[in-house]
Amino acid sequence: MSDELRAFRARVRQFIRDEFAAHQPRWRQQRRPDVDAWTAAGAAGLLLSDVPAQYGGGGRTFAHEAVVVEELARAGIRFASSTQSIVAHYLVAYGNEEQKRGWLPRLARGELVAAIAMSEPAAGSDLQGIKTTARRERDEYVINGSKAFVTNGCNAGLVCLAAKTNAAVAGMKGISLLMVEGKGLPGYRAGDALEKVGLHEQDTCELFFDDVRVPASNLLGDTEGQGFSQMLEQLPYERLAVAIAAVATAEQAVAITTSHVKTRTAFGKPLIEFQNTRFKLAECSTEARVGRVFLDDCIERFLEGERDAVSCAMAKYWLSDSECRIVDECVQLHGGCRYMAESPVARMWADSRVQRIYAGTYEIMKEVIAWSL
Secondary structure, rough: OOHHHHHHHHHHHHHHHHHHHHHHHHHHHHHHHOOHHHHHHHOOOOOOOOOHHHOOOOOOOHHHHHHHHHHHOOOOOOOHHHHHHHHHHHHHHHHHHHHHHHHHHHHHHHOOOOOEEEEEOEEEHHHOOOOOOEEEEEEEEEEEEEEEEEEEEOOOOOEEEEOOOOOOEEEEEEEEEEEEOOOOOEEEEOOOOOOOOOOOOOOOOEEEEEEEEEEHHHHHHOOOOHHHHHHHHHHHHHHHHHHHHHHHHHHHHHHHHHHHHOOEEOOOOEEEEEEEEHHHHHHHHHHHHHHHHHHHHHHHHOOOOOHHHHHHHHHHHHHHHHHHHHHHHHHHHHHHHHHHOOOOOHHHHHHHHHHHHOOOOOHHHHHHHHHOO
16 A cells, blocks of 8 residues: 555545445436446546556556455445456457557546456356357358346447357367447347346346357457456456455445444443444454455455466455355344345345355355365
8 A cells, every 4th residue: 555546545535425426326226327427437547547558547556446446345336347447458468459559548438338248148157158159251250149147238338258259169169259349230239237136236238149240350369269268367357356345345334334333222222332233243343354454465466466366266255255244244233224225234235245146156266266275
């Protein structure tokens, strides 16, 4: 933590408070943020903070990305800027110079909203089982299939798509990643926003591809069949972002609950004076603190270039599970008066549950860890 990073955090926090907080109820109702929220975030420097400046990014480090994720989580605003960064890092890692210069500056400014389209109705954790195909015809790919649970899908102008480019090759070797500028393309369609248990202001939908044609130059990487390995290489970034949001949410839940039990009374005295309340909060506070120390160690090593897939899997698995436990205890301490949809802690409870599912399920994270033993 440096003075520059603290100043960046202060700017991010103020932007979220001034520009996003007032709009959150409408975003939750319409099931997506406003499109102009993306350009506002880009102008404020919240997007692609750790992408090289030569491609329009902030030219900073992953620590700055972590600050953005933390501040959004603390504010309880599920604005998927991390998805924007994840797609950007696929381009940084595997894109050619034309792809980087064509898309990254527009992503940084929020002119393009990015989405990752990997999961399908019958292929979630098992990405080798995807059915979407991209058939090469001269200088184009013809895409057919559908994708499920696509974050930013409704607003997306650029989709990082996992597809089978060689149907004759079984499993992972036939998968490639293609960049699709879908809006306006014949055969491309975004479904209605999905009705989720939580994350109501986050744009999530299905995407459909019916003979969608994109230039062959939209392939990520030099050759076909590299998609699965590319996904495995980039998943630690995504999983660490999930872990960051998990710790920030847990810490905020403890802070909100501590304030509540000091002012809420029962049987003639504040709830904090009951031993059960104090002990439960002591447990939650300790678990959140332990999580913070582990997370900071993961971030520090990530900044040093150690993209340790196992440590990131541990962080994603343990910290998202810890988040759910802590938030659930905090809801219990608030009681019925905070089981309402407008309550911040109730929204945290509903929003947190999916953290154990996306970016690799709780169970898959255990498999990744076990394979290293």
